[in-house]
Amino acid sequence: MFATGLTLLFSGGCHFAFGVITGDDWSGPTSYRKPALFGISTGLTCISMSWVWGKLRIWSPDPVVVWLTSLALALEVTLITIQFWRGVPSHFNHATYRDAFIEVAMLVLIIIASLGISWLVFRSLLPGAFLTADDTHDPSRIPSTSMKLAIRAGFVLLWISLLMGFIISSIGWAEIQAGRNPEILPQAGVLKFPHGACLHALQTLPLAVFVWQFLKCRHVLLRTSLFASAHLTFLAYACWQTFSGLARFEPGVGGMILLGLTSLCLLSALWPSRWIDAVLPTQRLSEAGS
Template sequence: MKLLNTAWCRENRAKPLVFLGAVLFASGVAHLGVYCIDGGAWEGDISWRKPILFGISAGLTSISMGWVWGSLSTWKYDRFLSWTAALALLLEVGLIDLQQWRGVASHFNRSTALDSAIYNVMGLLILWVTGVIIALTVRSFTTPLSQPTPMVIAIQYGLLYLTISCGLGILININGDLRMQHGMPPAQYGDAGVPKFPHGVVIHALQWLPIIAWGAAWAHFSTTTQRRIILFASRASGLLLVYASAVTLLGRARFDAPPELAVVLYVALTTLLGLGAIVISGIFKHLLATRQTPT
């Protein structure tokens, strides 16, 4: 399977996303070390959490985008889009890191002209990255990918959820600015809703869905079984998004859901964990059978 073939990393379209993605990931890990030494609160407007999570998250997203690009047929604008997306992610996370090292908030910070300008630039950068992700998502549905059918499904759903997550992130920024104008907490919806919850709950489906597809292939399940597994996993991921969006719109905290909504979360998590167990069990059975087969 091409996921295990590192040749895609050397593909011209993938190179900038993979290299700068690795830099971003390393930055997040480095800031984790800083947090362990410096300490401080994990939550809050000024916290090492942001350089850590944004670095690791943007790094994984960048690398995954490079992998997807390596599975698509060549387009004349590919290198421009991949380079600009990678640089935009690097600059956005760099600005977040800068604000943390300055000891000021990176998001919803308009206390000075400089802070406001930095926040505006971050918004423009993420708009560009979102546009590139949308283009990549459309191409994944309209252009053949050099991957097996179950992996194609994983890529398509992963990109779709990434697009939705980016769109929600943009809405969060708009809503936050509007709330600030009325003197309300920007990172909140209603009484206790957390807008970043639906924004982040499936943002990494582009990683976990291909991993599930890869595991099902490694287990040597039939193509039909692999396809069913990834479809169930994709739809369960969608239920996570439904739950997170609904509980936030109700103005409730992440896990303060009414019973009928909590069932959605239970079904989603049970399905994903169950599928994970099936795949892992299948891999072990395949490895055991391979070892027992006489040479």
């Protein structure tokens, strides 16, 4: 899983560099954006999952799940990259039998990968899923209470993002059959917005916990909860904008409310410890031992 992530990151980074050097516009379905975005995004996800697996108690099906998930993600991104170099869209493309076969193959591969990720989500949510001092002599593999929350919240948001991917793909095909753009929900809703809104919470949440613990901030558990809530409200904002037919950052009243909640949760997570102490003088949520 880790090797797959590094390989995909390298591929995505190279395509990003080539796109910058050649002055690519990044907007079209055959631009460098596709292999760069999928390579970097999937690579980061693979590396994060390999890191999480190192903190879980091993179950007997894990090796098979790891290999199948890694292989499925690597092949999916490879097919997307092949379509780019062929100069044709990788998604919503049934122009030829070859394109249709690749589209179906990518669907099968992402279903396999989603099942593997769902297995890991299920594993992480179980009581006693993570390693303890009785399981390993390496303290770095034992997550704190805040890190456990960050991992679990990140996985749930990743799983929701995958679900949104299947939903928007179905809507996209319906839009094609209606003779409309499969990437836009009338009038200006960007269908991929909800899918990507919290796709990388598995990286941002644990990273935030690491920084807070490194800086010896207090109330890390509370901060993690607030930061996870900010991700969730931003996902709600993305869904509201898209399914209301609005552009990403042209919010109406409902969108402004959700953006306001997102900002409130985010700013509260970043409050200085002394401010939180003033609100929670008992420090019941300070998480002194984690």
